[in-house]
Amino acid sequence: MIRFENVTKTYPRGTRPALEDVSLEIERGQFVFLVGPSGSGKSTVLRLVIREEPTTSGSVLVAGHDLGLLPPRKVPRLRRQIGTVFQDFRLLPNKTVAQNVAFALQVLGKPNRLIRTLVPETLAVVGLEGKGRRMPHELSGGEQQRVAIARAVVNKPAVLLADEPTGNLDPATSLDIVRLLATINASGTTVLMATHDNVIVDEFRRRVVELADGRVVRDEAQGLYVPKEAPVPAPAPERDPDDLWSDPDNGDWADEIVRGEG
Amino acid sequence: MRLRFLAGDVWVGLRRNLSMAVSVVLVTMVSLYLLGLGLLAQRQADAMKGYWYDRVQVSVFLCSRGSLQPNCGGMPVTEDQKATIKSQLEEMKPLVKQVFFESEEEAFQRFSEQFKNTPLVGNISVGDIPSSYRVQLSDPTRYEVVVSAFQNAPGVASVQDQEKVLKKFFTVINYVTLFAVIVAGLMVLCATLLMATTIRQAAFSRRREIGIMRLVGASNFAIRTPFIVEVLIAALAGAALAIGMLWATVHFIFNRYLTNIVLNQALISANDVWAIAPYLAGGVVALAVVTSTVTLWRYLRV
Ligand SMILES: Nc1ncnc2c1ncn2[C@@H]1O[C@H](COP(=O)(O)OP(=O)(O)O)[C@@H](O)[C@H]1O
Ligand SMILES: [Mg+2]
Numbered sequence: 216m217i218r219f220e221n222v223t224k225t226y227p228r229g230t231r232p233a234l235e236d237v238s239l240e241i242e243r244g245q246f247v248f249l250v251g252p253s254g255s256g257k258s259t260v261l262r263l264v265i266r267e268e269p270t271t272s273g274s275v276l277v278a279g280h281d282l283g284l285l286p287p288r289k290v291p292r293l294r295r296q297i298g299t300v301f302q303d304f305r306l307l308p309n310k311t312v313a314q315n316v317a318f319a320l321q322v323l324g325k326p327n328r329l330i331r332t333l334v335p336e337t338l339a340v341v342g343l344e345g346k347g348r349r350m351p352h353e354l355s356g357g358e359q360q361r362v363a364i365a366r367a368v369v370n371k372p373a374v375l376l377a378d379e380p381t382g383n384l385d386p387a388t389s390l391d392i393v394r395l396l397a398t399i400n401a402s403g404t405t406v407l408m409a410t411h412d413n414v415i416v417d418e419f420r421r422r423v424v425e426l427a428d429g430r431v432v433r434d435e436a437q438g439l440y441v442p443k444e445a446p447v448p449a450p451a452p453e454r455d456p457d458d459l460w461s462d463p464d465n466g467d468w469a470d471e472i473v474r475g476e477g
Numbered sequence: 478m479r480l481r482f483l484a485g486d487v488w489v490g491l492r493r494n495l496s497m498a499v500s501v502v503l504v505t506m507v508s509l510y511l512l513g514l515g516l517l518a519q520r521q522a523d524a525m526k527g528y529w530y531d532r533v534q535v536s537v538f539l540c541s542r543g544s545l546q547p548n549c550g551g552m553p554v555t556e557d558q559k560a561t562i563k564s565q566l567e568e569m570k571p572l573v574k575q576v577f578f579e580s581e582e583e584a585f586q587r588f589s590e591q592f593k594n595t596p597l598v599g600n601i602s603v604g605d606i607p608s609s610y611r612v613q614l615s616d617p618t619r620y621e622v623v624v625s626a627f628q629n630a631p632g633v634a635s636v637q638d639q640e641k642v643l644k645k646f647f648t649v650i651n652y653v654t655l656f657a658v659i660v661a662g663l664m665v666l667c668a669t670l671l672m673a674t675t676i677r678q679a680a681f682s683r684r685r686e687i688g689i690m691r692l693v694g695a696s697n698f699a700i701r702t703p704f705i706v707e708v709l710i711a712a713l714a715g716a717a718l719a720i721g722m723l724w725a726t727v728h729f730i731f732n733r734y735l736t737n738i739v740l741n742q743a744l745i746s747a748n749d750v751w752a753i754a755p756y757l758a759g760g761v762v763a764l765a766v767v768t769s770t771v772t773l774w775r776y777l778r779v
Contacts, residue, residue, distance in 0.1 A: 291695060293694070305688065307689065318689060319693040322693065322699050323693065367693075469687070469688040
């Protein structure tokens with residue numbers, strides 16, 4: 216479903232590659248944890264999958280399509296096949312829960328009739344029945360992430376990407392969220408989740424791909440966060456200082472949508 | 478993208494950005510109004526040229542009783558002199574397209590008709606306006622040929638070419654047009670910059686929505702159309718106001734106060750406003766679409 220072939224990615228202003236010679240194959244229907252310390256390149260992998268960034272060399276294939284050969288006007292079609300959730304939820308604060316989920320369908324021009332059935336259905340799947348009229352600020356962090364997941368899967372994508380979806384949540388809520396991702400995976404959606412939450416990885420025992428300094432250092436079928444024989448490293452910091460997208464203290468997550476002086 | 482969803486999006490965008498939208502409307506209105514005035518001035522000039530070129534370009538005024546011109550020597554033109562002038566004019570075909578004679582009586586009639594509602598009419602009687610040969614040229618720019626041939630001919634009081642009289646008038650009109658078009662050009666530049674700023678402002682205030690749209694795979698068309706439609710609506714509103722103001726200008730000022738003066742038939746009217754309106758509206762649509770597309774392309778990450 217997702218295939219990396221000797222992918223190297225150096226950001227325009229980066230000094231060293233964020234990813235270096237990464238090869239990886241994720242099959243349809245798999246659930247994969249992408250682990251590694253901050254700055255190891257997890258988010259970069261996800262950005263390459265949705266063609267948010269081009270590769271520097273090597274190729275990324277999604278559902279058999281080489282993204283390097285994909286003309287820009289076909290990128291939206293690719294993204295419709297992929298749902299994405301983030302650590303900071305990225306809900307629209309002035310829309311209700313149901314409107315947030317419906318938005319993803321409306322901007323694709325889906326008919327209202329379809330939206331009216333799909334939205335409550337999806338809210339039920341993520342465990343938010345009856346909360347469609349709430350505003351995001353009236354929900355707990357875990358519930359907000361469920362709304363984000365509902366929005367990501369409402370169009371029934373083949374792949375679900377999650378970039379540290381539990382990074383802002385307490386351990387119990389985090390487990391609930393990953394259980395939800397596992398349920399979605401069980402219905403056939405390929406799930407790729409970047410995390411540095413060792414408890415979760417150890418609890419679910421799924422495939423683990425570990426990155427360190429932009430290289431794949433481990434790929435284990437039913438792995439733990441840390442392989443048994445290695446010593447336990449200090450836990451990774453809560454928030455990634457290099458992550459330009461999700462640091463809420465440093466401006467809006469959407470700031471890079473628009474260029475220059477606002 | 479569904480039409481109703483698009484309309485809602487545009488409506489929210491316009492309301493959120495109301496002051497910018499209003500300034501786009503006003504600046505577009507002023508620039509198109511000035512541009513329209515320039516175009517109307519040109520149409521006025523064309524209308525007058527057409528009017529005069531269709532009629533007389535050169536008038537050969539003949540001596541009448543009491544003519545003061547030295548050529549006449551105080552004597553009215555004789556029948557012989559008239560015949561000579563006539564045959565000389567006929568010889569100048571094809572440059573001379575048509576010649577007709579206007580007697581003192583006819584001249585008086587025409588004058589009374591043209592100025593019928595003005596006090597001028599009472600002060601003039603038959604004989605005050607001399608009889609003349611009215612000459613229509615196939616090429617109005619070559620009036621000099623006729624003028625030089627008849628200037629000092631016996632029985633000719635004076636030769637007047639309309640071209641010369643009108644030239645001054647056209648020069649004034651041309652300056653007015655030039656001024657209007659230059660100012661309009663500056664205003665159009667302002668309008669363009671303002672549209673670009675408006676788009677950037679709108680994109681900035683909706684960057685979260687745009688971020689989600691890109692993430693879920695909305696097409697560029699879906700992302701950009703609301704912005705383009707917003708600017709388009711503001712610009713078209715400005716164009717409509719400008720066209721309304723042009724119509725009012727022509728209808729109330731021109732046609733009401735300048736009516737019944739010499740060039741009655743050669744005046745522009747509301748029809749001329751309707752004739753230039755599609756160009757103004759079309760121009761503003763093109764400007765808005767191009768400006769917003771270029772701005773979005775440069776400013777919005779896709
Ligand atoms: N937009 C960017 N420009 C320059 N360097 C970046 C950018 N995004 C990430 N990086 C760098 O790439 C490396 C990998 O980052 P990232 O993929 O975000 O890691 P992770 O998600 O594992 O924390 C880091 O060293 C980071 O500094
Ligand atoms: Mg990251």
